[in-house]
Amino acid sequence: MEKEHIHYMELALDQARKGLGRTSPNPAVGAVIVKDGVVVGRGYHKKAGTPHAEVNALADAGPRAAGATIYVTLEPCNHAGRTPPCTEAILRSGIAKVVIGMADPNPHVAGGGSQYLASRGIEVHSGVLEQQCRALNYPFIKHTATGQPWVLMKAGLSLDGKITFRQRHGEAITGPEAQRYVHRLRDQVDAILVGVETAIIDDPNLTTRIEGGAETRDPLRVVLDTVLRLPPEARMLHQASTAETWIVCGEDAPREREARLIDQGAKICRVAVNAEGRVELSATLCLLGTHNITSLLVEGGARVHGAFYDRRLVDEVALLYAPFIIGDGGTPLVRGYRLEDGRAHAPFLRDVSVQLLGSDILVRALTEASCHD
Secondary structure, eight states: OOHHHHHHHHHHHHHHHTTTTTSTTSOOOEEEEEETTEEEEEEEOOSTTSOOHHHHHHHHHGGGGTTOEEEEEEOOOOSOSSSOOHHHHHHHHTOOEEEEEEOOOOTTTTTHHHHHHHHTTOEEEEOTTHHHHHHHTHHHHHHHHHSSOEEEEEEEEETTSEEESBTTBOOOOSOHHHHHHHHHHHHHOSEEEEEHHHHHHHOOOOOOOOTTSOOOOOOEEEEEOTTOOSOTTOGGGSSOOSSOEEEEEETTOOHHHHHHHHHTTOEEEEEOBOTTSSBOHHHHHHHHHHTTOOEEEEOOOHHHHHHHHHTTOOOEEEEEEESSOOOTTSEESOSSOOOOSOGGGOOOOEEEEEEEETTEEEEEEEOTTOOOO
16 A cells, blocks of 8 residues: 555544544545645535535645545545535546545445546545544444444443442542543543433533533433433533433333423433333434434443443443552442353453553453444
8 A cells, every 4th residue: 555645544534533523423534635745625524414525625625626636534425415426526626536545334325436436537546544444433334234323331440440439429530631531532422321320329411521612512411211210400401501311211101200301301212121120222222323323422330331231232442440449349340241151252352452541541442242344
């Protein structure tokens, strides 16, 4: 692979990252236009329903696009949706070569953009930094394939795997740099989910707070609450936030509790319950997927973590370890999940990365259950 292709695709990926958390249900896509070894145009997809990355890059390049090469992280679309086909804009600009990171995962349009451009005399190269381009859009890929959101399980915990210092008492375990990282995660996902126990004990805001005046957005708040125990005075229902709060409950949850929560602005979503009497997680993911939620940050607590992990519904983990031991008094990371067969049958994490955040250690990895191929 030519070094220049790698370099310019990395620049296109930098552009794409600017759209993370803003484009759903569309993917985050970036593009750069290069002519005679000089970048003459940059662009990224900013929001669903607005011009795509290629169009923004072409607008930035203007007449300099004629005879140039465009690097784009995702195959240009060849179909009209809320915006016109990007292939037509590329042809009109006089672009001579198109270098693509990954093919469009939509089975109904896969290959269409590349084939169309090649049939019109455009030189097309595909698969440059493909894995990096795919990793940027795992939520889009999974939602396209399954209709369900990508599930990222996050927790702050001690080295011995405890997420609280004491049972039924919420308190931050990780330091400020790790907490800032969590808020950046929230800024990039469509929804954040907790169980009702966590909602009652911690009384969290579940909002995004990033220092420095950066433009942020709050994800949709989702609470798993089988019988609607969340108090109407819960903090998440009484704050200045543009995001909604959805409470997922069982089909037979008390109607009088529903009315009180609706009066405080909550949306009640009834789904089937499982044999354990808890809301069915697969049904919850399907519900979210039908509302174009492509990424879900699961923040706990232990029973929620355990239920998602036990049912192989977690695609990725982000575990933030504080450098100390809590011991028997704390709450474990998961409850309701047991590995019976030892190391030989353990569902190992893969594509593991480790990063130091202040004094805390971030471990981020994919699970064996993740749908990303």
